[in-house]
Amino acid sequence: xxxxxxxxxxxxxxxxxxxxxxxxxxxxxxxxxxxxxxxxxxxxxxxxxxxxxxxxxxxxxxxxxxxxxxxxxxxxxxxxxxxxxxxxxxxxxxxxxxxxxxxxxxxxxxxxxxxx
Numbered sequence: 374x375x376x377x378x379x380x381x382x383x384x385x386x387x388x389x390x391x392x393x394x395x396x397x398x399x400x401x402x403x404x405x406x407x408x409x410x411x412x413x414x415x416x417x418x419x420x421x422x423x424x425x426x427x428x429x430x431x432x433x434x435x436x437x438x439x440x441x442x443x444x445x446x447x448x449x450x451x452x453x454x455x456x457x458x459x460x461x462x463x464x465x466x467x468x469x470x471x472x473x474x475x476x477x478x479x480x481x482x483x484x485x486x487x488x489x
Contacts, residue, residue, distance in 0.1 A: 375481065376484045377403055377484075378486045378487065379404060379489075390406060400473070400478045403480060404487075414475075418442075421451065421474065423475035424472050424473070425473060425475050426471070426487070427473050428487075428488070429484070439465050445477050448474060455472065
């Protein structure tokens with residue numbers, strides 16, 4: 374079973390959501406279950422307001438490569454979350470952290486920290 378831990382400045386404690394395997398929920402859908410700043414976004418990958426930093430607790434997963442969709446990559450670049458080199462690269466190393474759009478990131482059976 375995976376754990377998603379949301380961490381944001383308005384919280385005085387961490388918010389943890391335990392996931393069943395193959396839940397197939399996006400980070401944004403999970404964030405709507407707790408008081409989280411990303412809940413007031415378009416939810417369709419058009420505005421970029423739900424950009425979050427995802428840190429993997431599993432070293433093997435952290436060493437993996439992530440391929441962003443063209444739309445997600447463009448929004449993250451415009452928001453200053455990706456460097457020029459990351460924007461031009463086909464895939465991006467996710468270690469130690471990677472910015473993602475919460476509405477586009479489908480959570481798998483994994484342990485992650487999510488920072489607003």
